[in-house]
Amino acid sequence: MKKIKKSENKKSKLQAKLEDDGKTLMGIGKIKTPGFKQKLAKIWNLKKKFFSEHDKDKKKLLKKEINKLEWKLIEVTLKKQGNEKALDKLKNIKKIKQKMLA
Numbered sequence: 182m183k184k185i186k187k188s189e190n191k192k193s194k195l196q197a198k199l200e201d202d203g204k205t206l207m208g209i210g211k212i213k214t215p216g217f218k219q220k221l222a223k224i225w226n227l228k229k230k231f232f233s234e235h236d237k238d239k240k241k242l243l244k245k246e247i248n249k250l251e252w253k254l255i256e257v258t259l260k261k262q263g264n265e266k267a268l269d270k271l272k273n274i275k276k277i278k279q280k281m282l283a
Contacts, residue, residue: 217257224250 224247231243252275259268 217254220250220254224254 227243227247227250231240231247234240234243252271255271256268259265259271
């Protein structure tokens with residue numbers, strides 16, 4: 182019974198964090214880039230699925246898709262802002278992260 186309570190508490194905390202993340206993401210949706218809001222909505226939906234999914238393989242696939250979309254949004258935002266220096270740093274970080282996960 183205690184394990185179920187802990188699991189429910191953990192799930193509600195994760196859902197609250199997800200809602201906060203969604204508000205933050207939607208707040209930056211003012212950027213006028215084609216498909217930006219759709220990508221944000223897709224990330225939001227994928228995160229909901231991720232937190233409600235129990236199958237490890239499906240969670241892994243969802244996480245990969247979420248990460249891919251988040252990186253893409255960051256890149257699009259930096260390009261739109263003309264921040265080439267930050268874009269170059271981002272590409273280096275992305276390479277390092279991929280090497281670590283490989």
